[in-house]
Amino acid sequence: MREPIYKSRPVAPEPARLGGERINDFIIMSEGFSNCYLIETPAGNIQINSGMGFEAPIHKKNFESFSTGSAKYLILTQGHVDHVGGVGYFREAHDDLKVIAQTGNTEHQAYDQRLSDFRGNRSAFAFTRKFVDVFQYYADQGLSDFPAQDAPAPDILFEDKYCFTLGGLDIELIAVPGAETNDSLIVWLPQHDICFTGNLFGCPFGHFPNLVTIRGDRYRDALTVASAVQTVLDLEPEMIVYGHHSPVVGKKVIQEELTCLRDAIFHVHDETVKGMNEGKDVHTLMKEISIPPEIEVGQGYGKVSWGVRAIWEHYAGWFHHQSTTELYDVPQSSVYGDLVELAGGIEVLVDRAQQKVLEGRYEEALHLLDIAFSKDDNEEALSTAVEIHQKLKLYSENFWLTSWLENQVDQLNQRKKLLLKTQAEKEEVL
Numbered sequence: 001m002r003e004p005i006y007k008s009r010p011v012a013p014e015p016a017r018l019g020g021e022r023i024n025d026f027i028i029m030s031e032g033f034s035n036c037y038l039i040e041t042p043a044g045n046i047q048i049n050s051g052m053g054f055e056a057p058i059h060k061k062n063f064e065s066f067s068t069g070s071a072k073y074l075i076l077t078q079g080h081v082d083h084v085g086g087v088g089y090f091r092e093a094h095d096d097l098k099v100i101a102q103t104g105n106t107e108h109q110a111y112d113q114r115l116s117d118f119r120g121n122r123s124a125f126a127f128t129r130k131f132v133d134v135f136q137y138y139a140d141q142g143l144s145d146f147p148a149q150d151a152p153a154p155d156i157l158f159e160d161k162y163c164f165t166l167g168g169l170d171i172e173l174i175a176v177p178g179a180e181t182n183d184s185l186i187v188w189l190p191q192h193d194i195c196f197t198g199n200l201f202g203c204p205f206g207h208f209p210n211l212v213t214i215r216g217d218r219y220r221d222a223l224t225v226a227s228a229v230q231t232v233l234d235l236e237p238e239m240i241v242y243g244h245h246s247p248v249v250g251k252k253v254i255q256e257e258l259t260c261l262r263d264a265i266f267h268v269h270d271e272t273v274k275g276m277n278e279g280k281d282v283h284t285l286m287k288e289i290s291i292p293p294e295i296e297v298g299q300g301y302g303k304v305s306w307g308v309r310a311i312w313e314h315y316a317g318w319f320h321h322q323s324t325t326e327l328y329d330v331p332q333s334s335v336y337g338d339l340v341e342l343a344g345g346i347e348v349l350v351d352r353a354q355q356k357v358l359e360g361r362y363e364e365a366l367h368l369l370d371i372a373f374s375k376d377d378n379e380e381a382l383s384t385a386v387e388i389h390q391k392l393k394l395y396s397e398n399f400w401l402t403s404w405l406e407n408q409v410d411q412l413n414q415r416k417k418l419l420l421k422t423q424a425e426k427e428e429v430l
Contacts, residue, residue: 006298020062041167056086077198
């Protein structure tokens with residue numbers, strides 16, 4: 001009986017730390033926000049990905065603890081900042097290094113840079129603590145000189161497939177654009193049946209993909225992601241060297257897991273489309289659609305309900321045909337103050353929200369508190385909101401959702417602390 005692999009693997013990405021790992025006699029792994037790898041050959045080395053700019057010296061030290069050979073090629077499995085940021089540092093470290101990427105890399109890097117401030121701010125809730133912790137770790141290790149984040153121009157771009165041989169090792173680069181980014185690629189070593197997938201299926205292996213990220217990104221088409229899974233399935237690898245955490249080993253388990261992932265994506269896609277054609281609204285579908293137990297995958301990075309909404313809006317856009325107000329620039333929140341007055345004050349809404357909490361209707365309680373907060377902060381409302389977020393966290397196994405809930409608890413507690421301080425100061429004046 002199948003035991004889904006996601007249950008035995010970590011979920012959250014972590015920044016690079018000292019200590020690489022040799023995973024076989026010619027491949028070295030250095031873990032980070034996205035893993036970097038070094039493939040050794042008698043004619044020189046091939047590096048896969050470069051990490052964030054500040055991680056690059058750590059990856060280099062980890063590689064050098066196993067190999068002193070010079071890198072001839074650096075392959076970028078996608079254009080995200082945690083893959084390309086260290087390229088400049090490695091160019092300086094290796095003479096005549098050639099950087100290879102799929103042709104969409106230039107567009108994707110431009111897209112990321114265009115929204116760098118927006119996306120950096122929107123990602124902070126999930127990564128600020130990790131950055132604080134890791135830079136303290138670096139300081140403790142005597143590390144202080146970190147290169148700037150690079151936005152490199154690859155030396156070699158290819159459309160569909162690019163093959164070369166180095167030191168007797170055959171390398172095939174296969175484009176799978178659109179699954180994670182518009183420039184996603186996989187690295188296939190046909191002589192060894194080893195596939196480097198980067199983050200093709202998201203951060204942790206065996207989980208439902210992020211068809212849209214809550215940090216803010218373009219929608220990813222479910223059918224394109226499923227097709228990318230099929231591309232790897234067809235190769236029948238003995239080992240998948242993944243973008244995060246350790247490799248996945250064994251043809252049987254890989255075939256089984258990727259088949260379940262592919263079928264889970266198709267199931268969620270098809271059920272969403274079916275529901276749309278039946279006239280069901282997106283929230284109903286988010287609540288109704290689940291993955292059958294026989295093809296269970298994790299939801300530690302992407303969630304099925306989020307995938308349903310991403311599919312719905314990928315096909316139908318942002319207008320849900322529920323209210324004329326969707327078509328205008330005045331949000332519902334503009335009348336929240338009126339609702340507070342009609343309700344007879346914040347206290348009435350807080351009382352009702354607390355009743356919802358007792359009934360386990362946490363999301364409804366948050367809707368009421370959102371209305372209450374539009375008027376003013378209130379100690380009891382803030383305490384209730386903290387309680388709700390803490391209860392929701394108990395049910396979350398998703399990295400992004402848990403990070404968001406933890407951050408909201410911190411912010412709500414800060415608001416409560418500020419409110420109490422302000423009230424105390426007013427009382428002193430009186």
